[in-house]
Amino acid sequence: MTRYVALLRGVNVGSGNxxxxxxxxxxxxxxxHDDVRTYLQSGNVVFGADERAGPERLAGDIRRALADELDLDVAVMVRSGPELAGLIGGNPYAAGQPEEVKMLVAFLAEPPGAARAAELAVPxxxxxxxxxxxxxxxxYLHYPDGYGRSRFSNAYLEKRLAVASTTRNWRTVRALAELTAGD
Structure with a gap:
C-alpha cells in the first residue's frame, strides 16, 4: 500500500467548482482507497492505494468519479509519498529562504513537451x-516579490506549457509530504 495525494485544480475558489x-x-x-483524509479546503485528498494502480490511473478514476457523482469536471494530479519527499529534498530555493509563502510548486498533469518546457520564461x-x-x-516556483501580483501564475504556466496544472504553496507541500510519508 502506497500513500498518495490527489490535488484538484481550481476547486473552492470563487463561486465555481x-x-x-x-x-x-x-x-x-x-x-x-484506504485511510482517506483531506487537507485544507483547496482540494487535497490523501489516501492509501495499491502502487500498481499508478498515479495516472488514480487521477483518472478520481476525476471520473467527481464528474459522475458531483457533475464536477476538474483536473486531478496525483503524487506518491516518495515523489513528494523527493520534491522536498530537491527544492533549489529552500536554502536560506525563511518565507515559505514565496515558494510554491506547480503540479502538472503530465510533463510538457520539450520545446514548450525549453521556451518557458518569466514575463x-x-x-x-x-x-x-x-x-x-x-x-519549483520562487517569488521574491510575492505571488499575489505576479503574471507568472498558474494560468500562465498552463497556457505556455499546454498542460493542466495546480499550484500549492511550500507549507502545503511540506504538510502533504508528511501526510504521505511512511510508504
Whole structure:
C-alpha cells in the first residue's frame, strides 16, 4: 500500500467548482482507497492505494468519479509519498529562504513537451524564478516579490506549457509530504 495525494485544480475558489471535503473523502473511499483524509479546503485528498494502480490511473478514476457523482469536471494530479519527499529534498530555493509563502510548486498533469518546457520564461520585469523537478511533472516556483501580483501564475504556466496544472504553496507541500510519508 502506497500513500498518495490527489490535488484538484481550481476547486473552492470563487463561486465555481465547489466541493465539500466530506464529499471528496467519500468519493475517494468509494473508489476503494484506504485511510482517506483531506487537507485544507483547496482540494487535497490523501489516501492509501495499491502502487500498481499508478498515479495516472488514480487521477483518472478520481476525476471520473467527481464528474459522475458531483457533475464536477476538474483536473486531478496525483503524487506518491516518495515523489513528494523527493520534491522536498530537491527544492533549489529552500536554502536560506525563511518565507515559505514565496515558494510554491506547480503540479502538472503530465510533463510538457520539450520545446514548450525549453521556451518557458518569466514575463519581463518580474523577479520570479522557476526550475523543473527531475520528473518534469512538477515545477519549483520562487517569488521574491510575492505571488499575489505576479503574471507568472498558474494560468500562465498552463497556457505556455499546454498542460493542466495546480499550484500549492511550500507549507502545503511540506504538510502533504508528511501526510504521505511512511510508504
Amino acid at each position: 465547489r466541493i465539500g471535503m466530506a464529499d471528496l473523502r467519500r468519493i475517494a473511499a468509494g473508489l476503494g 519581463g520585469g518580474e523577479s520570479a524564478e522557476f526550475r523543473f523537478a527531475g520528473t518534469g511533472r512538477d515545477v
